[in-house]
Amino acid sequence: MKKINILDSTLRDGAQSEGISFSVSDKLHIIQALDDFGVSYIEAGNPGSNPKDIEFFNRAAEIKLNNAKLCAFGSTRRKNLAVEEDDNVLSLLKARTDVVVIFGKSWDLHIREILRTTEENNLELVYDTVNFFKKKDKELIFDAEHFFDGFKANRDCAVNVLKTADAAGADSLCLCDTNGGCTPDEILRITREIVGLFPGRQIGIHCHNDMGCAVANSMLAVDVGASQVQGTFIGIGERCGNADLSVIVPNLQLKQGYECINSSLSKLSEAVYAISEICNMPVPLNKPYVGLSAFAHKGGMHIDGVSKCARSFEHVEPESVGNKRRFLMSEVSGRTTVLAKLGRVAPELSKDSPETAAIVQRLKELEHEGYQFESADASFELMVLNVLGRFSPHFKLNMYKTSGEYPSPDGEMSAYAMLKIEVGDKTETAAAMGNGPVNALDLALRKALTVFYPEVSRVHLIDYKVRVLTAEKATAAKVRVLMESTNGEETWTTVGVSTDIIEASWLALVDSIEYILK
Ligand SMILES: CC(=O)SCCNC(=O)CCNC(=O)[C@H](O)C(C)(C)COP(=O)(O)OP(=O)(O)OC[C@H]1O[C@@H](n2cnc3c(N)ncnc32)[C@H](O)[C@@H]1OP(=O)(O)O
Numbered sequence: 385m386k387k388i389n390i391l392d393s394t395l396r397d398g399a400q401s402e403g404i405s406f407s408v409s410d411k412l413h414i415i416q417a418l419d420d421f422g423v424s425y426i427e428a429g430n431p432g433s434n435p436k437d438i439e440f441f442n443r444a445a446e447i448k449l450n451n452a453k454l455c456a457f458g459s460t461r462r463k464n465l466a467v468e469e470d471d472n473v474l475s476l477l478k479a480r481t482d483v484v485v486i487f488g489k490s491w492d493l494h495i496r497e498i499l500r501t502t503e504e505n506n507l508e509l510v511y512d513t514v515n516f517f518k519k520k521d522k523e524l525i526f527d528a529e530h531f532f533d534g535f536k537a538n539r540d541c542a543v544n545v546l547k548t549a550d551a552a553g554a555d556s557l558c559l560c561d562t563n564g565g566c567t568p569d570e571i572l573r574i575t576r577e578i579v580g581l582f583p584g585r586q587i588g589i590h591c592h593n594d595m596g597c598a599v600a601n602s603m604l605a606v607d608v609g610a611s612q613v614q615g616t617f618i619g620i621g622e623r624c625g626n627a628d629l630s631v632i633v634p635n636l637q638l639k640q641g642y643e644c645i646n647s648s649l650s651k652l653s654e655a656v657y658a659i660s661e662i663c664n665m666p667v668p669l670n671k672p673y674v675g676l677s678a679f680a681h682k683g684g685m686h687i688d689g690v691s692k693c694a695r696s697f698e699h700v701e702p703e704s705v706g707n708k709r710r711f712l713m714s715e716v717s718g719r720t721t722v723l724a725k726l727g728r729v730a731p732e733l734s735k736d737s738p739e740t741a742a743i744v745q746r747l748k749e750l751e752h753e754g755y756q757f758e759s760a761d762a763s764f765e766l767m768v769l770n771v772l773g774r775f776s777p778h779f780k781l782n783m784y785k786t787s788g789e790y791p792s793p794d795g796e797m798s799a800y801a802m803l804k805i806e807v808g809d810k811t812e813t814a815a816a817m818g819n820g821p822v823n824a825l826d827l828a829l830r831k832a833l834t835v836f837y838p839e840v841s842r843v844h845l846i847d848y849k850v851r852v853l854t855a856e857k858a859t860a861a862k863v864r865v866l867m868e869s870t871n872g873e874e875t876w877t878t879v880g881v882s883t884d885i886i887e888a889s890w891l892a893l894v895d896s897i898e899y900i901l902k
């Protein structure tokens with residue numbers, strides 16, 4: 385099985401993405417997550433750039449990593465400075481890493497317009513810098529910045545840069561699509577040619593995602609001989625980001641038989657969620673392999689298929705990447721979907737039971753009204769009991785009244801609610817103040833019900849979401865309220881829909897209480 389070395393640059397190129405600023409402690413947690421997952425290299429920062437990275441490398445030097453080698457990253461020497469006088473270069477030594485990554489120019493446009501020097505002088509910068517670190521016994525990865533654009537503009541100039549880095553002792557030559565604008569066929573053709581020119585030398589690939597092709601481009605480079613892949617585990621990086629390693633690694637391992645990491649791929653989801661959390665960037669639902677929806681099935685026929693044979697609608701097993709299969713209920717469900725959710729409430733029903741069809745029909749009617757049961761399991765269960773005629777409400781509303789006052793007369797308590805309920809042949813009236821009408825109503829309802837059902841006092845809301853369903857109707861729009869409640873032991877979600885936000889909230893609130901009393 386061919387080994388592909390993975391270099392994660394979340395802490396270097398990732399730190400160049402908009403909205404990201406890592407603390408030293410964030411960086412230390414990320415190297416731990418990457419090391420646990422088993423990447424070969426962690427490009428951990430730019431010690432010549434800022435004091436935070438210097439402090440980080442000082443602290444990281446004390447940490448023992450089991451799988452990964454830390455790399456310090458910086459440029460070739462400045463054109464007017466000798467290598468041993470260049471502070472950026474010297475800062476890389478001070479980072480005390482075994483591996484140093486040096487980026488150098490390989491596009492004649494950049495040599496001329498950005499460095500404002502000659503091709504010959506650029507080769508000297510590359511040679512001197514690479515050679516300096518090799519003499520210090522560092523493993524050296526040379527990143528040929530803008531290599532593909534450089535190759536297309538002036539092949540000899542670009543190739544000479546690689547030859548110079550190679551002659552100076554670079555252990556790895558990494559080809560960068562820095563602007564992310566190269567097409568898959570260009571990456572394939574040029575990488576193949578370079579692999580042929582440097583037999584035995586490790587060739588790396590570093591792609592940016594400006595055309596949305598970074599994953600495909602990296603995989604094609606591997607196809608033609610690249611054996612180091614650079615990227616970031618959640619795809620962050622300069623502009624549109626880097627090649628997303630959380631997609632590339634399982635693609636290479638599960639589909640093409642390469643070995644990329646030193647642990648089990650089933651730790652992938654855990655690593656991605658740990659990094660996303662630190663970056664404060666939620667994992668998109670539809671992210672391949674690790675997203676919450678990656679193995680969530682919604683279409684009735686899909687769920688029927690997966691229930692009979694998982695492979696029928698899944699390209700890999702969710703467990704292989706640490707994810708889980710989910711079945712979602714909705715208006716596009718069939719009887720199999722509903723049946724899968726009925727196990728707890730009505731295990732005796734089968735796909736052909738008339739009750740199953742009645743439940744599916746009611747589900748579709750309610751979804752048409754704006755209800756959504758995908759995550760509102762508790763309301764779904766109550767709806768099922770209702771259709772089966774097995775539900776009798778624990779209380780009945782006589783009336784409620786809410787009002788708000790601005791400015792607030794009592795600190796944060798700006799709203800009042802009063803209600804009257806019936807339980808059997810008894811009635812109870814209660815009133816409460818809250819920081820809004822829904823809060824006041826919730827408190828009043830629980831006050832009234834606790835008289836009959838003491839366990840209700842332990843129930844409280846932990847999440848409340850409102851979604852406008854008919855936005856074009858402005859303030860007359862229909863809204864859907866999703867409520868998550870807990871009693872400290874269990875959590876459950878309920879849903880209510882109305883054009884009146886208080887009524888929608890009331891419906892979700894009633895389901896929340898009925899669910900725990902049933
Ligand atoms: C393609 C990539 O992503 S490479 C990585 C890019 N990453 C970053 O830029 C993040 C870290 N960078 C920094 O913190 C700062 O840019 C520093 C500290 C490194 C340098 O800051 P400054 O000395 O103020 O220079 P500044 O950033 O304004 O300009 C870059 C200089 O580096 C030079 N330079 C750029 N690439 C290279 C290179 N490969 N080799 C040598 N010099 C280079 C430029 O020509 C320019 O020099 P000039 O001032 O003589 O015109």
Ligand SMILES: CC(=O)C(=O)O
Nearest residue numbers: 487527529530560562
């Ligand atoms: C080195 C690097 O980050 C690039 O060329 O994109």
